[in-house]
Amino acid sequence: VTNKNTIVKWIEEGRVFFGQTGRGAPQLKRYLNEVQQGVVPITYWSYDECGHNDEARKEIKQLFGEPPFDTPKPTRLIKQILNISTNKDSIVLDFFSGSSTTAHAVMKLNSQDDGNRKFIMVQLPEHCDENSEAYKAGFLNICQIGKERIRRAGEKIKEENKDKEGIKNLDTGFKVFKLDTSNLKAWDPDVEELEETLKGMVDPIKEGRTQEDMLYEIMLKYGIDLTMPLEEIQIKGKAAYSIGLGYMIVCLEDGLTLDFIEAIGAMKQSGQEIARVVFRDSGFADDNVKTNAVQLLKKFGIEDFRTI
Structure with missing residues (x-):
């Protein structure tokens, strides 16, 4: 936005051009020494x-x-x-x-x-x-x-x-994403078939969805840049993902044990800046492992623990 005094000053300095007849739309003259680099772009490109x-x-x-x-x-x-x-x-x-x-x-x-x-x-x-x-x-x-x-x-x-x-x-790599619904099942209980509905929610992930699908949805929900470095790793024989050079560990495998949890703790102690971990709610070997996993991770300084 330019105020009246500035415009009057430009006119007095001959900086405003009103066309050949003097009745055209006003145009401001700019000089090369006023441009940071190069020249002012023109509207005609040959x-x-x-x-x-x-x-x-x-x-x-x-x-x-x-x-x-x-x-x-x-x-x-x-x-x-x-x-x-x-x-x-x-x-x-x-x-x-x-x-x-x-x-x-x-x-x-x-x-x-x-x-x-x-x-x-x-x-x-x-x-x-x-x-x-x-x-x-x-x-x-x-x-x-x-x-x-x-x-x-x-x-x-x-x-x-x-x-x-x-x-x-030179970075010529790229990732491809397609718009889709959530990988998680929506909670839509059938009152007359409530037991079957509950059984169907034991594993909340939709059929046909891959771990990679879930991984990127988790990143989106956490607000993590989808271009963040991503590495597939093995922890105690289980496939896991290290996001952001170890900032977050995601494992969606089944049969997780306390040995697996301790291995993540050892990674933290070795210097990796692990701040968050995400597992499947049904991925633990039993309920005792899940309960103890929370305390064990806290012991290693990992407070942000989520399950899906």
């Missing part, structure tokens, strides 16, 4: 700077052979936008990602300026026409095209820059 549709099709053809997507954007166009609107640590969100040109452009720009930008691509799984080149190539929906493009583009960028120092550290 294809010499930003590419064009034919270039975009050639880019995607280099990755796939026959282009599986009819309307890609040139990566130079997206890079131009990124150069204006981001810094090296920005998170770039594209709600209509299509063939993931934005992700491709982010990785390209990172490879050029040693940036650490991250991208979030969002796309409805729109089905490919059965007569399309994409469908013939095995892509059932647009999301599959986007995922494969990110993989191939990442490999191509690293190959093209293989002699550049530090290129091996």
Whole structure:
């Protein structure tokens, strides 16, 4: 918001331009020495700077052979936008990602300026026409095209820059998530069949859901960044997950014993900053193990203990 005095001052200094006739919409003149870096962006971008549709099709053809997507954007166009609107640590969100040109452009720009930008691509799984080149190539929906493009583009960028120092550290990895209902059963008791309802809730996890599905829901419920380092580990022969370099341990296996709990305590004593643990409520060998596990974990300094 600019106040009246500032505008009057700009007019007196000849900083406000009212067009050739003097009746046009006012425009503020800015000079290069007032811009932090580069030049002020202009509204007209030529294809010499930003590419064009034919270039975009050639880019995607280099990755796939026959282009599986009819309307890609040139990566130079997206890079131009990124150069204006981001810094090296920005998170770039594209709600209509299509063939993931934005992700491709982010990785390209990172490879050029040693940036650490991250991208979030969002796309409805729109089905490919059965007569399309994409469908013939095995892509059932647009999301599959986007995922494969990110993989191939990442490999191509690293190959093209293989002699550049530090290129091996370029992050071209990504995770894929799909919107779904909770992995936990909703409590919806049938009064006439209450006993059967209770039996069905002994294990509250829905059939067909994997441990990995549950793991990410737990992370969401805790407000933990889904890009947090995640490692699958073995503790006393049980599969578990270490999140955030050991900040949280999740084990959804059955038959957990006090030996298992003590092993987690030993990890804490060895220097791992374990602050939270999550188990299945039905995962303990018996009720005594569950009761004693709480006290044993407290003994090792782990106060945040949850079951699902």
